[in-house]
Amino acid sequence: MVFGGGSGSTAVTVNGLNALSGFSGNSQVNVTLQYTPSPGRTVGVNGPTTISQGTYPVSNGSITVPISSMNSTYGYHLIVTPVSANGNTITVTNPGSQIGTVGTAINGVQIQATDSAAGQTLTYSATGLPTGLSISPSGLISGTPTASGSFNVLVTARDSTGASGAASFTWTVSPVSTGGAICQVTYTKNEWTGGFTASLTITNTGTSPINGWTLAFSFPGDQKVTNAWSATVSQSAAAVTAKNVDYNAAIAPSGNVVFGFQGTWIGNDSNPAHFTLNGSSCA
Structure with a gap:
């Protein structure tokens, strides 16, 4: 009630x-x-x-x-x-609020309860569990959430005399986080003998905003970055990392940011072939 x-x-x-x-x-x-x-x-x-x-x-x-x-x-x-007619009481321990993510198996939650009557075996049930989760008769909740939302869960323990106890709690399931995992990078180069400039466009092709970004890639040749704009760029051997500056940290869905750098080369100025944004591959 x-x-x-x-x-x-x-x-x-x-x-x-x-x-x-x-x-x-x-x-x-x-x-x-x-x-x-x-x-x-x-x-x-x-x-x-x-x-x-x-x-x-x-x-x-x-x-x-x-x-x-x-x-x-x-x-x-x-x-x-x-x-129950025997007057025994069952007390279920509230496990507290729980969280999960769609598509990620939960760590099993074991429901605990005590019975004032000795020698009783408790059987557990639950209503309101997130879709994809279930409870065993011994009180172990397990499974993989398949839908996001906030769920009001009621767990009940019952013994053979018909006595029962219950506890309620909330279980919040978040949708799959796209973060910066869905992205596209365009690398546009202007080259001359011994030098070049490159303009890079990062497009958020996902459905969630990207708040703070780090783009990583490796040069296939002997390029060296000498200066950059609209990003903080560092280089170690062939590996390059570019991080947002204050004014372009956020990329809305379908939005993009542009930054660039200037560099030198001697024998090979080929374009990078693979980019990652916040650790996830980009197209």
Whole structure:
């Protein structure tokens, strides 16, 4: 149950529990009260903070949960699970907020829980997992995300008596980062005996902006760079590195930047054949 908008000390009543599967006939339920601060609506925050956990009596299918010092800008939610006939309680440890990237397998997340009854084997399930992830009966979440977004996950542990506990957290999956991996470089040269100038155009052919760039290549001949403009250029043997200056660090999708340099040569002034931008190959 998710709610918010109130302030100060109040109480929340949940009705209709006797109509839910697993709750019928229960005189008590386990209740976990959590909140997420308002920044969580627009920026990443830690997982929900647990305010209280306890057992509440059910009266005519309803429970009333008191809340003190409620903040009107926070989002609150209740996790309600039935208490087994044996009266045992299962507590699930919240793993906290998780992150991932589309196409990259996650490090397995093992969900942990404790049971107040001795000798019980817990079985785990989950709802709201990112597409491509799954949870094993032993509580291990694994897989490779296939879609980006923010996912509200609820994990539940249940024992053979029917008792259960739950915890909720967010899982944020980012799209594949193109960074500076998609690029095209044009090398235009003006040559004379013993000298040359070169103009290089870097085009961002990807869908994400490039913020800060380093272009690397190697001369196939004996060229030596003597000065440059619109980039900071350094050379070690045949290897050349060009880095952006303050005013041309950003390259928007389909945009480009141009820089150049002057140099000398003796026997071979062939054009470079391969370029990398921020470590990734360019066309």
